[in-house]
Amino acid sequence: MTEKVPTMVKHSGMGAIPHTNGVTFRVWAPHAENVYLIGTFNSWDEKGANDSVVMVVNMTNQSRDAYIIGLSRKGLWKTRFNSDSYNYDPNFYNHPAPDVEANEEESNELPCSGEISIGPYTVVIFSQDE
Numbered sequence: 001m002t003e004k005v006p007t008m009v010k011h012s013g014m015g016a017i018p019h020t021n022g023v024t025f026r027v028w029a030p031h032a033e034n035v036y037l038i039g040t041f042n043s044w045d046e047k048g049a050n051d052s053v054v055m056v057v058n059m060t061n062q063s064r065d066a067y068i069i070g071l072s073r074k075g076l077w078k079t080r081f082n083s084d085s086y087n088y089d090p091n092f093y094n095h096p097a098p099d100v101e102a103n104e105e106e107s108n109e110l111p112c113s114g115e116i117s118i119g120p121y122t123v124v125i126f127s128q129d130e
Contacts, residue, residue, distance in 0.1 A: 032059055052077075053127045058118045063095055065117045068115030076101055077114060077126040084119035095119025100126060 052072055058064055071077060082097040100114035107113035118124050 056124045058122050063119050063121045068107055068113050069111030069117050071102040071112045071114050071118055074102045074104050074112045080127050081125040084122040093119050097124040
C-alpha cells in the first residue's frame with residue numbers, strides 16, 4: 001500500500017510577493033505556534049548594503065519573555081517597531097520589547113543570539129545601525 005503524502009496547499013496572495021518597491025511576505029498558518037522567516041535581508045541594493053533587520057512574529061496568545069533567538073551579528077539590535085505599542089492603539093497591551101544585546105552564542109543555526117521579549121499576537125522588528 002502506498003502512503004499518501006500531504007501536499008502543500010498554496011493560497012493566493014501568500015508567501016514572498018515581489019513588487020516594484022520591494023517584497024511583501026504573508027503567511028497563513030492558523031494552527032502554528034511558531035513561524036520563522038530566515039534569510040539574508042541585506043545587500044538587496046546599494047542603499048541597504050550594511051543593513052541587518054530581524055522580524056519576530058509571535059502568533060500565540062502568550063507573551064514570550066527571556067526568549068532566545070538567533071542573530072546574524074553581535075552587538076546592539078534596536079527595536080524599530082512593536083505592533084503591540086500604545087502608539088498604534090490605546091487598547092493594545094503595550095508589552096515591552098526592549099533593544100537586544102546579541103552575544104556570540106550560536107542559536108537557530110546563526111552565529112549569535114539575544115534575549116527578546118514580545119507580546120501576544122505581536123510583530124517586533126529589530127535592526128542594527130551599521
